[in-house]
Amino acid sequence: MSLIAFLGSIETGLLFGLVALGVFLSFRVLNFPDLTVDGSLPLGAATSATLIVNGADPYLATLAAVFAGACAGLVTAFLNVRLKILHLLASILTMIGLHTVNLRIMGKPNQALLGEETVFTPFEGLGLPYYWLIPIFLLILVTLVLVLLNLYLGSESGLGMRATGSNQRMAASQGIETGRMKLLGIAMSNGLVGLAGALFAQIQGGADITMGVGVIVVGLAAVILGEAVLSTRTILLATIACILGSILYRLVVALALNAEFLGLQAQDLKLITAVLVVVAMTLPDARRRWLSSRRKSGASS
Amino acid sequence: MIEMRDICVTFNAGMVIETRALRSLELSIPEGEFITVIGSNGAGKTTLLNTIAGETPVDSGSVLIDGTDVTTWSTARRARLAARVFQDPMAGTCENLSIEENLALASARGRSRGLRSAVNPGRRKDFQARIGALGLGLDDRLGDRMGLLSGGQRQAVSLVMATLNPMKILLLDEHTAALDPKTAAYVMDLTDRIVGDVGLTTLMVTHSMRQALDHGTRTLMLHEGKIVLDVAAEQRKGLGVEDLLHLFESVRGSQLDDDKLLLS
Numbered sequence: 236m237s238l239i240a241f242l243g244s245i246e247t248g249l250l251f252g253l254v255a256l257g258v259f260l261s262f263r264v265l266n267f268p269d270l271t272v273d274g275s276l277p278l279g280a281a282t283s284a285t286l287i288v289n290g291a292d293p294y295l296a297t298l299a300a301v302f303a304g305a306c307a308g309l310v311t312a313f314l315n316v317r318l319k320i321l322h323l324l325a326s327i328l329t330m331i332g333l334h335t336v337n338l339r340i341m342g343k344p345n346q347a348l349l350g351e352e353t354v355f356t357p358f359e360g361l362g363l364p365y366y367w368l369i370p371i372f373l374l375i376l377v378t379l380v381l382v383l384l385n386l387y388l389g390s391e392s393g394l395g396m397r398a399t400g401s402n403q404r405m406a407a408s409q410g411i412e413t414g415r416m417k418l419l420g421i422a423m424s425n426g427l428v429g430l431a432g433a434l435f436a437q438i439q440g441g442a443d444i445t446m447g448v449g450v451i452v453v454g455l456a457a458v459i460l461g462e463a464v465l466s467t468r469t470i471l472l473a474t475i476a477c478i479l480g481s482i483l484y485r486l487v488v489a490l491a492l493n494a495e496f497l498g499l500q501a502q503d504l505k506l507i508t509a510v511l512v513v514v515a516m517t518l519p520d521a522r523r524r525w526l527s528s529r530r531k532s533g534a535s536s
Numbered sequence: 537m538i539e540m541r542d543i544c545v546t547f548n549a550g551m552v553i554e555t556r557a558l559r560s561l562e563l564s565i566p567e568g569e570f571i572t573v574i575g576s577n578g579a580g581k582t583t584l585l586n587t588i589a590g591e592t593p594v595d596s597g598s599v600l601i602d603g604t605d606v607t608t609w610s611t612a613r614r615a616r617l618a619a620r621v622f623q624d625p626m627a628g629t630c631e632n633l634s635i636e637e638n639l640a641l642a643s644a645r646g647r648s649r650g651l652r653s654a655v656n657p658g659r660r661k662d663f664q665a666r667i668g669a670l671g672l673g674l675d676d677r678l679g680d681r682m683g684l685l686s687g688g689q690r691q692a693v694s695l696v697m698a699t700l701n702p703m704k705i706l707l708l709d710e711h712t713a714a715l716d717p718k719t720a721a722y723v724m725d726l727t728d729r730i731v732g733d734v735g736l737t738t739l740m741v742t743h744s745m746r747q748a749l750d751h752g753t754r755t756l757m758l759h760e761g762k763i764v765l766d767v768a769a770e771q772r773k774g775l776g777v778e779d780l781l782h783l784f785e786s787v788r789g790s791q792l793d794d795d796k797l798l799l800s
Contacts (some may be wrong), residue, residue, distance in 0.1 A: 388537070407615070409641050
């Protein structure tokens with residue numbers, strides 16, 4: 236793998252690390268399987284791209300994308316908490332609705348950002364080539380998000396959110412407004428994904444209505460891979476694992492696509508990801524069963 | 537002072553399996569009283585507790601805590617007034633969180649939760665002292681996951697959690713039922729100690745008549761959603777399990793067919 240390809244994997248890994256953190260918040264912290272992210276990633280991309288081509292400051296446009304993502308999360312959580320729709324279904328409904336919203340925002344299926352100013356423009360003066368500049372920018376940003384997220388999850392409010400996902404009945408009996416915690420947590424989660432979408436659009440030079448397909452699986456793959464390689468005993472380790480998992484996922488994919496004898500092509504990516512998630516999710520259980528069966532046969536012989 | 541006025545609770549209303557869990561129940565609990573509640577399965581013991589905690593909404597009637605009508609309040613809102621220990625040791629704590637995080641959660645009961653760090657050195661010291669007082673050797677394991685503790689240890693920590701902050705009433709829902717006899721006795725001792733120290737207003741549901749008479753200051757017996765027996769003070773002293781059964785029979789005017797269950 237060339238240096239540029241390697242840095243490219245790191246870059247995408249870091250970017251989708253933000254998605255992984257969002258998925259971690261919903262799936263792991265709140266125990267709320269939220270598929271909204273398939274809609275909120277392109278929502279963030281569409282919002283920022285449309286604002287930028289209309290002359291908005293790229294930083295404000297990115298902030299607006301975070302806000303838009305958070306609103307999408309609020310809708311899903313509202314459907315679940317207040318209207319009592321099953322969480323999974325609530326998120327699918329929002330995701331489908333967002334497809335229309337995204338088309339309406341852009342007014343067309345895609346919005347190019349060629350030659351436009353982006354959040355990276357002010358740093359061009361540093362003289363770094365883009366394949367270095369963007370990963371470094373993302374590394375700093377992801378670290379910042381990681382620190383803030385950890386500070387929050389270690390706070391009284393954040394602890395309330397973790398209790399809501401871990402034992403809702405107990406949380407309520409301790410005076411935690413569990414409904415409000417879900418609204419906040421799913422909004423935060425999708426705000427992060429909106430941020431990832433906005434940056435993705437500015438990195439790849441445009442927003443596209445299809446860019447959200449399968450984002451949830453990629454995010455989940457990163458979370459699960461991270462859990463496989465790093466202990467998740469503390470929140471700090473678990474969140475770092477999300478980022479590492481995301482980078483690892485991209486490196487594995489890049490290596491697989493590079494290995495010519497495998498004959499894999501870029502369009503095989505989604506199937507590979509789906510299979511990877513299935514394997515990663517069933518592996519720990521299969522391993523346990525295999526170990527216990529070996530122990531049993533060992534004891535009887 | 538807790539007052540329950542004309543409380544009716546019906547489950548599955550209008551269906552074949554309709555159950556009238558509480559029927560016009562009236563109860564007044566003066567401050568500092570430790571009430572034990574007994575009754576056969578389905579008598580409405582847990583429902584009574586749940587209506588005070590706010591988990592089960594009432595069909596009619598009202599619940600007043602210190603003169604405030606809390607009938608329409610959510611569980612979370614009532615948490616400021618009522619603390620609770622569940623029957624299932626898993627239910628009262630978060631197993632994925634550490635012991636100190638569980639304590640931190642409980643220490644914010646009844647307060648608004650802000651962005652302050654939940655566990656800081658000052659608090660950790662306080663938690664250590666309180667957990668140390670249990671004598672279970674948990675004081676240097678505050679960082680351990682709650683899930684690593686045994687059922688008895690978890691119930692003991694739950695009791696500490698429930699009593700970290702001031703409250704109007706402590707609700708104990710058969711909190712020793714899931715424990716082995718020795719651990720149950722330990723947790724019951726601990727309960728007496730904690731409740732007695734500050735004279736907490738307490739409502740304890742139990743399956744054991746022995747436990748109901750040996751602890752607390754007043755005993756209620758529920759049957760089919762009504763209080764059929766209410767003994768306190770002199771009348772309660774010297775009362776044995778046998779007497780309780782006879783009293784119950786005379787009140788009901790019928791032979792109990794499930795005394796085995798009550799005696800257990």
